[in-house]
Amino acid sequence: xxxxxxxxxKVTVLLLAVFLVSGIVYxxxxxxxxxxxxxxxxxxxxIGGRTLNIFCSGxxxxxVIFESGGDGPGLxxxxxxxxxxxxxxxCWYDRAGxxxxxxxxxxxxxxxxxxxxxxxxxxAGVPAPYVLTGASFGGLNSRVYAGLFPDDVAGIVLxxxxxxxxxxxxxxxxxxxxxxxxxxxxxxxxxxxGALIGLLRLTESSPAQSKSLSQMSxxxxxxxxxxxxxxxxxxxxxxxxxxxxxxxxxxxxxxGDRPMVVLTAGKPFDFRDPEPNRQAAAYQQVWIHEMQASxxxxxxxxxxxIAENSNHGSIPPDVMIxxxxxxxxxxRHEESNH
Numbered sequence: 610x611x612x613x614x615x616x617x618x619k620v621t622v623l624l625l626a627v628f629l630v631s632g633i634v635y636x637x638x639x640x641x642x643x644x645x646x647x648x649x650x651x652x653x654x655x656i657g658g659r660t661l662n663i664f665c666s667g668x669x670x671x672x673v674i675f676e677s678g679g680d681g682p683g684l685x686x687x688x689x690x691x692x693x694x695x696x697x698x699x700c701w702y703d704r705a706g707x708x709x710x711x712x713x714x715x716x717x718x719x720x721x722x723x724x725x726x727x728x729x730x731x732x733a734g735v736p737a738p739y740v741l742t743g744a745s746f747g748g749l750n751s752r753v754y755a756g757l758f759p760d761d762v763a764g765i766v767l768x769x770x771x772x773x774x775x776x777x778x779x780x781x782x783x784x785x786x787x788x789x790x791x792x793x794x795x796x797x798x799x800x801x802x803g804a805l806i807g808l809l810r811l812t813e814s815s816p817a818q819s820k821s822l823s824q825m826s827x828x829x830x831x832x833x834x835x836x837x838x839x840x841x842x843x844x845x846x847x848x849x850x851x852x853x854x855x856x857x858x859x860x861x862x863x864x865g866d867r868p869m870v871v872l873t874a875g876k877p878f879d880f881r882d883p884e885p886n887r888q889a890a891a892y893q894q895v896w897i898h899e900m901q902a903s904x905x906x907x908x909x910x911x912x913x914x915i916a917e918n919s920n921h922g923s924i925p926p927d928v929m930i931x932x933x934x935x936x937x938x939x940x941r942h943e944e945s946n947h
Contacts, residue, residue, distance in 0.1 A: 629806055647833060649709045650684060651702075656728040662709035663702040663733050667694025671740050671763045671940050673933055674730065675701040676754075678745025678768075678922070680844035682708035682834045687827065689742075692930045697937050700735055702726065706843025708834050715797045717847045719854040723754035727761070738763035740936050742929070745921070746771050746847070749858045752907070756861030764868040764936040765908070768929060769921050772900045773855035780888040782880075785848055797846045804838035862907070868939035869908040870932040872924055873901040875917035910939075 651664035664683065665672070673693050675686040683701030693699040704722055705713025713725060730737070738761050743751030748770020755762040776784060788796055800809070825833070834840065847854075875897065877889035897915060905911040914932060916924045 633806055643833075643837060647709075647830065651709060652733075653709070654729055654733045656725060656732060659705070659711040659713065661702060661705065661711070661725060661729045663700055663729060663735075664690075665698060665700040665733075665735060666690060667696070667698045669697040670736065671738055671937060672698040672700060672735050673740045673742055673937065674726070674735075675699070676726075676741060676743035676747030676751050677701075677704070677707075678743075678747050678771075680707060680835055680840050680847075681744075682831060682840075684708065684827070684831055684834065689926055689929055689933075692926070693933055696934060697740075698735070700730075700733075702729060704843070706839045706846075708840075712839050712843060715794060715846060716850040716853065717843060718850050718857060719750045719753040720757065720857045722750045723757055726750070726754060727758055730761075737761040738940075740764040740766065740933065740940065742766040742768065742933055743770060744768035746854075748904075749773075749854050752858050752861060752864070753854075755864055755867070759865065762864075762867060763940040765864065765870075766929070766932050766936055767869070767871045767904055768924055769872060769874045770901075770904060772896075772904065773859045774900055776852070776855070778892070778895055778900065780885070780892055782885060782888075783892070785851075787852065788849060793849050796849055797842075800842045800845050804842050809838040809841050864908040864911070866909045868936045868943075869905065869911035870936055871901055871905040871911060871913045872928060872932055873897050873913055873915045874919045874921045874924060875915045876920045878920050 649662065651662040653660035653662055662683070673690075675683060675690065677683055677685055683703045686701040690699045690701055703710035705711060705717065705725055713721065730739070740763055741751040741754060743749070743766075745768070748767040751765055751767065752770075755765060776787075804810070873896070875893075877886070877893040880886050880889060902913055905913040914928070916928050919925065919928075
């Protein structure tokens with residue numbers, strides 16, 4: 610009986626070892642294929658033992674720095690950047706673990722992200738002060754950046770920015786699941802292990818896998834970047850510590866007298882169900898007239914623009930470009946009078 614038990618244990622350990630090694634090899638092969646299929650757009654800048662990817666175009670100041678929402682790679686800003694680069698320097702970048710950037714250490718809170726960006730811009734030689742343009746979660750990061758490095762920020766554009774009161778005020782079905790703080794790091798480690806042994810790659814089917822970069826649409830490239838295991842780990846890790854990012858944004862209650870435009874979506878999502886739609890419509894009024902309006906009051910020169918026919922994530926490019934142009938113009942006018 611003991612001999613049989615030992616045999617079962619040995620076979621189980623052997624099978625587990627084969628599974629782990631096979632998973633690691635599968636993941637390494639996948640990463641090599643990603644590098645071939647998705648050649649870098651931008652340049653890598655060492656920020657101290659790891660690199661972040663940045664892409665700038667245009668000339669003049671103040672430079673506009675784009676901060677993506679969610680797990681979005683900086684490439685999402687390309688259509689906006691192209692237009693903004695006609696009147697000033699414009700830069701998008703990939704946060705740690707996203708796009709063509711290396712992963713960063715845990716926790717990936719707004720403060721950690723802001724400090725990464727500060728180091729990146731300094732080492733990339735992009736001259737301050739900047740006009741920060743942050744969408745959704747990127748809005749939290751932009752606010753924290755302005756709080757940490759006020760001399761580096763000339764103006765701000767928030768695009769339907771996340772707000773620290775969401776956990777208390779949003780309908781429950783809007784909110785993701787949260788975990789106790791003592792589980793934050795173990796959950797991050799679990800996601801990292803899942804990426805290392807290929808489990809995350811196995812469960813995510815990247816679109817257009819057989820296509821080369823030249824054959825892929827911009828949307829397909831962005832989707833493929835989002836589905837890299839390192840991006841999935843980063844997105845989940847940022848979500849785990851989102852309460853801390855909310856706290857960090859809350860700690861900076863004033864943005865002084867910087868020019869600021871707060872773009873706000875005027876329509877809720879359609880959930881195709883009467884009761885969620887009723888709650889969403891009621892919350893949208895709170896979102897517009899209380900939460901987003903309070904962001905505009907963070908600066909004595911802040912103003913809110915409501916995109917009436919847009920929901921979160923669909924504010925038209927021309928509205929964003931106009932807001933950015935207005936803030937850049939205000940900054941230049943102020944500089945010329947000094």
